[in-house]
Amino acid sequence: MAVIGGSTTGRxxxxxxxxxxxxxxxxxxxxxxxxxxxxxxxxxxxKNFFPSEWTxxxxxxxxxxxxxxxxxxxxxxxxxxxxxxxxxLGTMAAYAIARLDFPGKQALVGVSLxxxxxxxxxxxxxxxxxxxxxxxxxxxxxxxxxxxxxALPLAIYTLSAFFREIPWELEKAAKMDGATPAQAFxxxxxxxxxxxVFTTAILVFIFCWNxxxxxxxxxxxxxxxxxxxxxxxxTGASQFExxxxxxxxxxxxxxxxxxxxxxxxxxxxxxxxxxxxxxG
Amino acid sequence: MAEIILDKxxxxxxxxxxxxxxxxxxxxxxxxxxxxxxxxxxxxxxxNMIAGLEDISSGELRIDGQRVxxxxxxDRDIAMVFQSYALYPHMSVRENMAFPLRLAKVDDATVKxxxxxxxxxxxxxxxxxxxxxxxxxxxRQRVAMGRAIVRNPKAFLMDEPLSNLDAKLRVQMRTSVxxxxxxxxxxxxxxxxxxxxxxxxxxxxxxxxxxxVQQVGSPQFLYDNPANLFVAGFIGSPAMxxxxxxxxxxxxxxxxxxxxxxxxxxxxxxxxxAPREVIAGVRPEHFEDAKLMDESAKAxxxxxxxxxxVLESMGSDKFAYFTVEGETATSQExxxxxxxxxxxETGDSGAQLVTRLSAxxxxxxxxxxxxxxxxxxxxxxxxxxxxxxxxxx
Numbered sequence: 001m002a003v004i005g006g007s008t009t010g011r012x013x014x015x016x017x018x019x020x021x022x023x024x025x026x027x028x029x030x031x032x033x034x035x036x037x038x039x040x041x042x043x044x045x046x047k048n049f050f051p052s053e054w055t056x057x058x059x060x061x062x063x064x065x066x067x068x069x070x071x072x073x074x075x076x077x078x079x080x081x082x083x084x085x086x087x088x089l090g091t092m093a094a095y096a097i098a099r100l101d102f103p104g105k106q107a108l109v110g111v112s113l114x115x116x117x118x119x120x121x122x123x124x125x126x127x128x129x130x131x132x133x134x135x136x137x138x139x140x141x142x143x144x145x146x147x148x149x150x151a152l153p154l155a156i157y158t159l160s161a162f163f164r165e166i167p168w169e170l171e172k173a174a175k176m177d178g179a180t181p182a183q184a185f186x187x188x189x190x191x192x193x194x195x196x197v198f199t200t201a202i203l204v205f206i207f208c209w210n211x212x213x214x215x216x217x218x219x220x221x222x223x224x225x226x227x228x229x230x231x232x233x234x235t236g237a238s239q240f241e242x243x244x245x246x247x248x249x250x251x252x253x254x255x256x257x258x259x260x261x262x263x264x265x266x267x268x269x270x271x272x273x274x275x276x277x278x279x280g
Numbered sequence: 281m282a283e284i285i286l287d288k289x290x291x292x293x294x295x296x297x298x299x300x301x302x303x304x305x306x307x308x309x310x311x312x313x314x315x316x317x318x319x320x321x322x323x324x325x326x327x328n329m330i331a332g333l334e335d336i337s338s339g340e341l342r343i344d345g346q347r348v349x350x351x352x353x354x355d356r357d358i359a360m361v362f363q364s365y366a367l368y369p370h371m372s373v374r375e376n377m378a379f380p381l382r383l384a385k386v387d388d389a390t391v392k393x394x395x396x397x398x399x400x401x402x403x404x405x406x407x408x409x410x411x412x413x414x415x416x417x418x419x420r421q422r423v424a425m426g427r428a429i430v431r432n433p434k435a436f437l438m439d440e441p442l443s444n445l446d447a448k449l450r451v452q453m454r455t456s457v458x459x460x461x462x463x464x465x466x467x468x469x470x471x472x473x474x475x476x477x478x479x480x481x482x483x484x485x486x487x488x489x490x491x492x493v494q495q496v497g498s499p500q501f502l503y504d505n506p507a508n509l510f511v512a513g514f515i516g517s518p519a520m521x522x523x524x525x526x527x528x529x530x531x532x533x534x535x536x537x538x539x540x541x542x543x544x545x546x547x548x549x550x551x552x553x554a555p556r557e558v559i560a561g562v563r564p565e566h567f568e569d570a571k572l573m574d575e576s577a578k579a580x581x582x583x584x585x586x587x588x589x590v591l592e593s594m595g596s597d598k599f600a601y602f603t604v605e606g607e608t609a610t611s612q613e614x615x616x617x618x619x620x621x622x623x624x625e626t627g628d629s630g631a632q633l634v635t636r637l638s639a640x641x642x643x644x645x646x647x648x649x650x651x652x653x654x655x656x657x658x659x660x661x662x663x664x665x666x667x668x669x670x671x672x673x
Contacts, residue, residue, distance in 0.1 A: 167364065167366065169362050169364050169366040170366050172331075172333050172360075172362070172366065173360070173362060173366035173367075173368075173427075174368075174379075175333065175352075175353045175354060176331060176333075176353050176354075176358065176359060176360040176437075177354075177359075177379050177380035177427065178354040178380050178383040178384055178431075179383050180354065187379075188368055191370045192369065192370060
């Protein structure tokens with residue numbers, strides 16, 4: 001077998017090296033954080049990669065404080081609600097964009113792209129003022145609304161790409177079989193678009209879950225503060241001690257829902273679900 | 281079961297393009313009708329208008345005497361088989377076939393019995409629980425047919441249902457589609473660009489060109505009496521031979537020599553006020569090897585001698601190809617047909633003549649042969665309008 005650029009083993013070795021380098025680059029900070037979370041307070045600055053003495057004290061500490069648990073509930077609630085609304089709205093909008101020719105379609109797509117490009121930081125001050133006037137400041141809707149705004153363009157773009165992949169003829173066939181447009185969408189198009197919907201849901205959820213800017217600017221109390229913002233308010237055992245252990249432990253904990261979310265939906269993102277629909 | 285009537289049905293797109301122009305077609309109850317024509321002739325648009333997938337710009341479409349222009353596809357009670365089959369990939373074969381019944385809120389027991397029955401007719405019983413992705417092309421095609429027949433619709437619409445199958449399977453499926461239609465006796469409108477399908481399947485054939493209905497009639501009638509050059513060239517394989525000719529005192533001069541037209545042909549041509557310059561059309565089977573014929577049989581035609589370019593022996597017949605010197609027959613319709621079949625690129629000088637000779641012919645490739653053709657079977661066309669001057673309809 002002819003392989004461009006040397007023998008197969010040499011090629012394999014080079015690629016293995018590159019792969020390891022990439023994975024190490026990405027994972028070492030994460031592993032370092034994990035290592036810190038398992039270290040005792042005294043060992044935080046010992047510069048060892050592996051903790052000399054393993055402890056769960058940091059985890060116990062964050063879960064005993066109301067501050068972190070409350071923030072976790074806020075994070076999960078806000079991210080899930082925002083994801084749900086953004087995906088439902090995004091699905092409808094993307095379907096219309098992919099399938100219909102309506103006046104102002106280009107403008108709609110353009111505006112949604114504009115929103116995605118708009119620097120969020122420039123909106124923080126006006127949003128802060130507006131939300132205080134409207135009484136939305138430091139509430140769940142006060143975070144859910146901006147999250148939906150910024151997640152929607154993302155959702156519309158990913159979903160319309162998926163809808164475009166679904167053969168138009170399937171819908172025509174459903175119509176001929178006696179389906180109303182709503183039935184055709186629900187029974188034929190939606191099941192086929194499911195992988196796309198789940199992919200979009202993951203992306204939107206991660207966006208909401210990771211947000212720090214809005215979370216720190218539009219909240220003031222535990223009523224709506226999410227984990228990324230709450231981390232900044234962690235305090236050490238004394239004022240001379242940095243809460244490195246607790247922050248690391250909290251950082252590890254908030255990574256877990258993301259991993260769970262991705263693994264859960266990954267099984268549903270089955271490639272080639274539409275194969276066999278047309279031709280062959 | 282239904283009668284479908286197209287009354288001056290026209291489709292004009294918003295950009296002004298005319299896809300179908302004033303089509304008048306009466307489709308009888310239980311009839312198998314074929315819409316045929318080269319790509320872009322408006323046949324699929326016409327089918328989609330009957331289906332309700334495209335709006336009718338003007339004219340009226342009646343199913344069973346009722347105007348259905350404004351009815352949604354689901355209220356027309358028509359089933360359609362798509363070129364791509366359009367099977368629902370997330371449903372099993374059974375669910376695919378049951379889908380129209382489920383939408384019609386038929387109870388489970390009836391759904392099951394109807395699907396099982398359709399599966400039996402189509403030989404799909406052992407595949408009912410499989411997904412479309414795991415089926416072969418022919419099986420998918422049958423599932424698409426099954427989905428159409430389960431609910432006994434008023435009519436079937438088929439949009440080139442066999443064009444994605446390989447050649448051998450296509451011939452098999454063609455026969456089974458024909459049998460199925462006879463068995464169910466449901467009005468069927470079938471779109472194809474393949475003239476063989478058109479000839480073999482339909483009770484009647486509608487030939488379309490550029491959105492205009494050229495001719496409607498039984499396959500044999502269209503073959504024997506094409507209304508114009510386009511139909512003549514489109515129907516039949518190998519196609520009819522066209523030669524430019526001059527008509528003078530009942531004598532026709534072409535690249536093959538001069539012949540006396542039969543009285544029948546001459547009368548028809550005179551009635552149609554044939555111009556001097558005409559295009560003569562002769563079907564390949566109206567030629568014969570002169571050596572195989574006795575003198576009395578030869579009386580009704582003319583014999584010419586030419587060198588055989590290519591000889592193809594099919595076993596039952598021999599196809600001999602000749603080059604006729606001189607001008608090639610030219611008309612807009614012939615140019616369109618040539619463009620559709622892709623034969624514009626062959627670059628032969630002179631006109632190519634295809635003849636079907638008896639298998640006993642002794643013609644040899646590269647050698648001259650004497651070939652006779654039947655003067656009574658010659659058709660004459662007006663080069664400018666394309667009209668058949670010897671149309672006996």
